[in-house]
Amino acid sequence: MSNGLTMLGRALQDELYSMVIPACCGIVTAGAYPTTSYNVPVLASTFASSPAFASGVTAVNGLNPEADGRKRHVICWAGDGGTYDIGMATLSAAAERNEDLIYICYDNEIYGNTGGQRSSATPLTARTATTPRGKGEGKKNIIKILAAHQIPYAATLSIAHPDDFQRKIKKALKVKGFKFFLMHSPCPTGWKTEPAETIELVSLAVRSGIFPLYEVFDGVNYRINAEPDGTDPAEYFMRQRRFRGPEMDIESVKQWVEKRMLRLKRLESVSQFD
Amino acid sequence: MSMQLVTGNHAAGHSMGLAGEANRGARGAVCGIYPITPQTEIVEYIAKFPFTRGSVVPVESEHSAMGVCLGASMNGARSFTASSSNGLAYMAENVMVAAFYRLPIVMAVVNRTLGPPWNIWADQGDSLMFRDFAWVQLYCDTSQDVSDTTLLAFRIAEDPRILLPVMVCMDGFIISHTSMEVELAEQEQVDRFLPSCDVPHRLDSSHPATMGGMTFPPETLAHRLEMYQAMKRVPEVLEEHRVQFRQEFGREVAGAVSAYQVEDADILFITSGSISTTMKDVIDKRRERGEKVGMVRIKMFRPFPVEQVRELCSGAKKVGVLDRNCAADRGGIFWQEVCAAMQGPGHPMIQGYLTGVGGSDVLPKTVHEVVDDLLERTEAGEPVWKGIEQ
Numbered sequence: 001m002s003n004g005l006t007m008l009g010r011a012l013q014d015e016l017y018s019m020v021i022p023a024c025c026g027i028v029t030a031g032a033y034p035t036t037s038y039n040v041p042v043l044a045s046t047f048a049s050s051p052a053f054a055s056g057v058t059a060v061n062g063l064n065p066e067a068d069g070r071k072r073h074v075i076c077w078a079g080d081g082g083t084y085d086i087g088m089a090t091l092s093a094a095a096e097r098n099e100d101l102i103y104i105c106y107d108n109e110i111y112g113n114t115g116g117q118r119s120s121a122t123p124l125t126a127r128t129a130t131t132p133r134g135k136g137e138g139k140k141n142i143i144k145i146l147a148a149h150q151i152p153y154a155a156t157l158s159i160a161h162p163d164d165f166q167r168k169i170k171k172a173l174k175v176k177g178f179k180f181f182l183m184h185s186p187c188p189t190g191w192k193t194e195p196a197e198t199i200e201l202v203s204l205a206v207r208s209g210i211f212p213l214y215e216v217f218d219g220v221n222y223r224i225n226a227e228p229d230g231t232d233p234a235e236y237f238m239r240q241r242r243f244r245g246p247e248m249d250i251e252s253v254k255q256w257v258e259k260r261m262l263r264l265k266r267l268e269s270v271s272q273f274d
Numbered sequence: 275m276s277m278q279l280v281t282g283n284h285a286a287g288h289s290m291g292l293a294g295e296a297n298r299g300a301r302g303a304v305c306g307i308y309p310i311t312p313q314t315e316i317v318e319y320i321a322k323f324p325f326t327r328g329s330v331v332p333v334e335s336e337h338s339a340m341g342v343c344l345g346a347s348m349n350g351a352r353s354f355t356a357s358s359s360n361g362l363a364y365m366a367e368n369v370m371v372a373a374f375y376r377l378p379i380v381m382a383v384v385n386r387t388l389g390p391p392w393n394i395w396a397d398q399g400d401s402l403m404f405r406d407f408a409w410v411q412l413y414c415d416t417s418q419d420v421s422d423t424t425l426l427a428f429r430i431a432e433d434p435r436i437l438l439p440v441m442v443c444m445d446g447f448i449i450s451h452t453s454m455e456v457e458l459a460e461q462e463q464v465d466r467f468l469p470s471c472d473v474p475h476r477l478d479s480s481h482p483a484t485m486g487g488m489t490f491p492p493e494t495l496a497h498r499l500e501m502y503q504a505m506k507r508v509p510e511v512l513e514e515h516r517v518q519f520r521q522e523f524g525r526e527v528a529g530a531v532s533a534y535q536v537e538d539a540d541i542l543f544i545t546s547g548s549i550s551t552t553m554k555d556v557i558d559k560r561r562e563r564g565e566k567v568g569m570v571r572i573k574m575f576r577p578f579p580v581e582q583v584r585e586l587c588s589g590a591k592k593v594g595v596l597d598r599n600c601a602a603d604r605g606g607i608f609w610q611e612v613c614a615a616m617q618g619p620g621h622p623m624i625q626g627y628l629t630g631v632g633g634s635d636v637l638p639k640t641v642h643e644v645v646d647d648l649l650e651r652t653e654a655g656e657p658v659w660k661g662i663e664q
Contacts, residue, residue: 016479018349018477018479020345027484027486027487027488028487028488030484030487031484031487032484032487032488032489032493033483033484033485033486033487033489034481034483035483035484036482036483036484036487037484038482038484039482040479040482041477041478041479041482041483041485042482042483042484042485042487043345043348043477043485043486044484044485044486044487045341045344045345045486046337046341046367046368046371048337049337049338049341049344049368051338052306052333052337052338052339052341052342052344052345053341053342053344053345053348054345055306055331055333055338055341055342055345056304056306056331056341056342056343056344056345056346056347056348056349056351056353057345057346057348057349057477058345059304059329059331059342059345059346059351060301060302060304060329060345060346060349060350060351061349062329063301063302063304063327063328063329063351064301064302064350072479089334089335089338090334090335090337090338090341092334093333093334093335093338097331097332097333
């Protein structure tokens with residue numbers, strides 16, 4: 001998460017912006033009033049509410065243009081619990097209204113702040129504090145859900161691809177309307193991985209096609225940003241003790257990854273760009 | 275100044291619209307809105323209002339309606355909304371946040387019975403859920419009172435000595451949907467009456483801060499103490515702004531409590547909301563019979579006007595409290611507060627009456643029965659339920 005925040009800060013260093021953050025690790029590290037560790041105004045929202053709070057903030061910005069004509073951006077920074085689960089209705093509504101804000105979900109596939117419970121972002125078979133025998137259901141496809149709202153821009157982010165990360169954030173700054181990002185965000189405690197391997201893990205996820213890097217424009221036009229290089233998905237799973245249960249069937253996971261990549265490519269092939 | 279025949283909902287929407295427009299020279303007005311019977315007309319009124327600098331966000335739930343108001347108010351806009359019943363219950367988490375963030379948000383609450391069973395009629399149980407959340411609560415008795423109190427609410431909420439949210443409450447249908455003659459405010463008057471909204475702790479890039487981040491018990495304790503002290507200042511501030519209101523509008527807006535025929539009364543009745551106007555008529559009738567009865571209407575439930583209630587009741591032998599709400603194990607909530615305000619020896623006997631719980635009509639006949647009961651009664655007992663059909 002902190003790597004993502006650093007990259008975000010770098011992409012936004014010349015911009016005017018405020019952040020709205022619901023309950024998640026990101027508000028714990030934001031520090032306390034009257035200070036902040038993020039060096040911009042930060043508003044803590046209730047767990048489900050960051051897109052609603054942000055809609056209020058952005059509406060006021062719209063009524064009060066900056067004297068020099070610069071745009072004041074509003075960024076929501078939320079975990080997967082606050083996005084996929086409790087915040088889903090609020091997020092969907094803000095996306096449907098096409099609110100002019102940037103929403104970034106840093107996805108560690110668990111409720112990390114409370115000690116690693118399952119969320120609807122937790123992948124199939126992963127062991128969490130509330131799925132001791134491995135999760136029986138697969139991960140919710142959040143990009144597909146957001147794309148179904150026909151928002152102007154949705155994309156995935158990887159901290160192993162900083163240039164792609166910068167480009168996408170800078171692109172979002174130029175787009176009016178709702179922008180959604182999904183950032184793969186390992187939690188060594190919850191994933192039972194070595195902290196030093198974090199970047200290697202997210203890199204493996206992209207290379208093996210487990211976490212593809214892609215963009216969706218207007219909900220229909222897909223562009224894949226990094227082709228998988230043939231890396232075996234097993235390597236990604238083997239490094240995480242949360243996937244070591246007997247229910248883990250690596251062959252069916254491989255098939256699933258392959259099929260999903262194929263579907264993305266088909267969507268890309270029928271996309272139209274000006 | 276124009277006299278018009280309008281409902282309580284219209285009166286609230288009109289005053290809110292004018293208040294929002296009056297902030298056009300500052301950071302404007304932003305409202306999150308969501309419908310629920312019987313307040314829906316208020317948010318419709320807000321949605322239609324032609325704001326010069328205003329934005330209305332039609333969201334997917336009450337929780338988000340208040341969420342939008344919180345973000346907008348924290349970004350310096352004047353912000354307001356309306357809700358009722360289960361909608362207010364769904365909004366609860368963010369209702370609390372408004373007070374904890376010290377945001378001067380004004381919310382009209384059209385009191386409606388909480389369900390299940392589904393019931394759309396008047397009961398104060400919805401707004402009374404929030405009695406301990408540092409919201410100022412004002413209960414109106416007529417549409418005129420709704421119109422004027424809504425404007426007064428912004429003055430109180432935005433006063434730098436207060437900076438707390440205010441609920442303006444009215445009984446569902448009885449006030450919200452009944453047309454009465456109301457002297458509606460004009461924009462120029464409201465422009466003079468309401469100074470620009472200034473939220474001193476609003477988001478500010480030149481002084482970036484994390485609002486609401488993690489703190490430890492000592493800081494939270496100080497925060498709660500400051501909120502408590504601000505609540506304590508409300509009665510005095512409300513009185514000051516009532517004077518300002520009279521100067522601008524040339525009429526009185528009722529204060530925290532209103533007394534009627536209390537000077538020589540042996541028996542007093544305490545009421546709130548629309549029951550107050552029925553009680554007033556009944557008092558007149560009973561006075562004709564030579565009975566020394568009077569009434570005290572409590573408009574400001576939070577902060578509770580302990581001193582005023584104590585003083586007004588000091589000469590009475592018996593006090594009856596009429597509640598259009600019921601705490602499941604204790605009875606009327608106003609009654610509990612009155613009892614708590616008058617502990618110890620030397621206080622009058624206090625009897626609670628549950629009138630209109632679940633929205634049943636409180637007719638003059640019902641109120642006469644309450645008066646009869648208290649006249650005959652020699653000692654206080656369990657709350658008396660009125661309106662139960664045999």
